[in-house]
Amino acid sequence: MDLTATFLGVGNARATSLGNASMIIEHNDAPWLLVDCGFDTLDRYQARYPTSLPPAVFITHCHFDHIGGLEQLYFLARFANKKPVIYISHLLVSTLVSVLGNTLLAEGHENVWDVLNIVPVQHTFFHQGIKLHIYPVRHHAPTSAFSLHMPGAFFYT
Ligand SMILES: [Zn+2]
Numbered sequence: 001m002d003l004t005a006t007f008l009g010v011g012n013a014r015a016t017s018l019g020n021a022s023m024i025i026e027h028n029d030a031p032w033l034l035v036d037c038g039f040d041t042l043d044r045y046q047a048r049y050p051t052s053l054p055p056a057v058f059i060t061h062c063h064f065d066h067i068g069g070l071e072q073l074y075f076l077a078r079f080a081n082k083k084p085v086i087y088i089s090h091l092l093v094s095t096l097v098s099v100l101g102n103t104l105l106a107e108g109h110e111n112v113w114d115v116l117n118i119v120p121v122q123h124t125f126f127h128q129g130i131k132l133h134i135y136p137v138r139h140h141a142p143t144s145a146f147s148l149h150m151p152g153a154f155f156y157t
Contacts, residue, residue: 001065001130001149001155002025002027002154003025003026003032003154003157004025004026005014005023005024005026005028005031005154006023006024006048007021007022007023007127007134007135008022008023008024008034008041008044008045008048009021009022009038009040009041009044012065013063013065014066015071015134015157016040017108019038019040019041019044020038020039020040020041020065020068020069021036021038021065021066022034022035022036022037022038022041022045022066023035023036023156024045024048024054025154027128031049031052031054031055032055032056032127032128033055033056033057033058033127034054034056034057034058035057035058035060035148035156036058036059036060036067037054037057037059037066037067037068037069037070038064038065038066038067038068038069039064039068039069040069041055041069041091042054042069042072042073042076043069044059053073053076053077053080053082053084054073054084055084056085056086056087056127057070057073057084057085057086057087057142058087058088058132058134058148059086059087059088059092059096060137060145060146060147060148060156060157061091061139061140061144061145061146062092062096062099062144063140064096067096067099067100070086070100070116071100072118074100074112074115074116074134077115077116078110078115082115083114083115083116083117084115084116084117085117085119085127086116086119086120087119087121087127087132088119088120088121089120089121089122089134089143089146089155090121090122091121091143091144092144092146093118093120095116095144096111097118100112100116104139109116114144118134119136130150131150132148132149132150133148133149133151134146134147134148134149135149136145137157
């Protein structure tokens with residue numbers, strides 16, 4: 001499998017010139033999996049892939065500089081008739097739903113989660129047939145942040 005990792009941002013929540021921490025994993029030069037989606041992530045993503053949207057996003061944790069772009073992703077996907085997959089630890093689903101549920105409303109006889117397709121993850125998940133692992137990491141409260149691991153390929157934390 002030919003994978004490439006490109007960091008779209010490497011800053012913290014206040015480092016706007018460095019961008020919100022995010023990485024795109026490409027497979028055969030095409031976007032495969034976005035890791036985190038902060039406020040500026042989609043602008044940086046579309047600078048690299050004009051008029052495209054990420055097919056899938058893995059969320060490491062629910063700080064705004066990692067999920068703040070999901071509202072924009074919802075609207076862009078909704079009007080492009082896309083349904084990006086959102087992989088997230090099952091322990092964080094309630095937090096994500098609470099945060100986005102306060103900003104996004106179900107409209108037009110459609111639920112927000114019909115567009116943003118949440119896939120709760122316990123320990124592992126398959127993305128396009130490839131098995132990925134998640135592990136809790138120390139960042140904030142216990143089990144509030146997760147790493148992403150593809151054995152033999154990469155470990156992101
Ligand atoms: Zn954080």
